[in-house]
Amino acid sequence: MFSLDSKFMRGMSRIADLVILNLVYLLTCVPIVTVGAANAALYTVCFRLGTEAEGSTVKDYFRAFRENFRQGTLLWLLFLLVGSAACVDILLFSRLEGWMRWLSALFVVALILVVMMFSYVFPLLSQFQNGCKSTLKNALLLSVGYLPRTLLIGVLNVLPWVVMLTNLYLFLQAGILWLVFYFSAAAYLNACLLRKVFAPYKHEEEAA
Numbered sequence: 001m002f003s004l005d006s007k008f009m010r011g012m013s014r015i016a017d018l019v020i021l022n023l024v025y026l027l028t029c030v031p032i033v034t035v036g037a038a039n040a041a042l043y044t045v046c047f048r049l050g051t052e053a054e055g056s057t058v059k060d061y062f063r064a065f066r067e068n069f070r071q072g073t074l075l076w077l078l079f080l081l082v083g084s085a086a087c088v089d090i091l092l093f094s095r096l097e098g099w100m101r102w103l104s105a106l107f108v109v110a111l112i113l114v115v116m117m118f119s120y121v122f123p124l125l126s127q128f129q130n131g132c133k134s135t136l137k138n139a140l141l142l143s144v145g146y147l148p149r150t151l152l153i154g155v156l157n158v159l160p161w162v163v164m165l166t167n168l169y170l171f172l173q174a175g176i177l178w179l180v181f182y183f184s185a186a187a188y189l190n191a192c193l194l195r196k197v198f199a200p201y202k203h204e205e206e207a208a
Contacts, residue, residue, distance in 0.1 A: 017057050022184035036076025039122035040068035046191040086111040116143035119153040123194050156186040
C-alpha cells in the first residue's frame with residue numbers, strides 16, 4: 001500500500017501536485033490582471049499531469065505563465081470587460097418597468113455565452129499556438145458544438161462565485177476548499193473532459 005508504485009501513493013502524489021498547483025495559481029491571480037496568464041498556465045500543467053509530458057509542477061507552471069502572459073492578459077481583460085458589462089446591464093434592466101425589463105434576458109444570454117467561451121479559451125491557449133482572434137473563434141465553435149460537456153465545465157468554473165453571491169456564509173465555510181484544492185482540481189477535471197475534444201485538432205497541428 002505504501003510502496004512508491006502503489007495506486008494509493010500515486011493518488012496521494014497527484015493530490016499533493018494539485019494542492020501545490022492551487023496555491024501557486026491563487027498567488028499569481030492576486031494582481032487580478034494576471035488571471036488570464038494564470039489560467040493558461042494552470043491548464044498547461046493540468047493537461048500534462050498523468051502523461052509523458054508531466055514534469056515539475058511549479059517550474060512548468062511559471063514557464064507557461066511567462067509564455068502566455070501577453071495573450072492571456074488580453075483575453076482575460078476582454079472577458080472581464082464584456083462579462084462585467086453584461087452583469088451591469090442585467091441589474092439595470094431588471095429594475096425597469098414594462099417591456100424594457102425583459103431586455104435583461106438578452107444580457108443573461110450574453111453572459112451565458114461569455115461563460116461558455118471562457119470555459120474553452122484558456123484551455124485552447126494552453127494547447128494551441130493561435131492568435132487571440134482564432135482562439136476566440138475556436139472557443140465559440142467548440143463551446144456550442146460540445147454543449148453538454150461545456151455546461152459541465154461551465155458549472156465547475158462558476159460554482160465558487162455562484163456560492164459566494166447566493167450564500168456568503170457557506171462560501172466562507174468552504175474557504176479551505178477553495179484555497180487548498182478546488183481550482184486546480186476543477187481545471188484537472190476540465191482537462192480530462194477536453195482531451196478528447198482537442199485530440200483530433202492536436203493531431204492535425206502536429207501533422208502540419
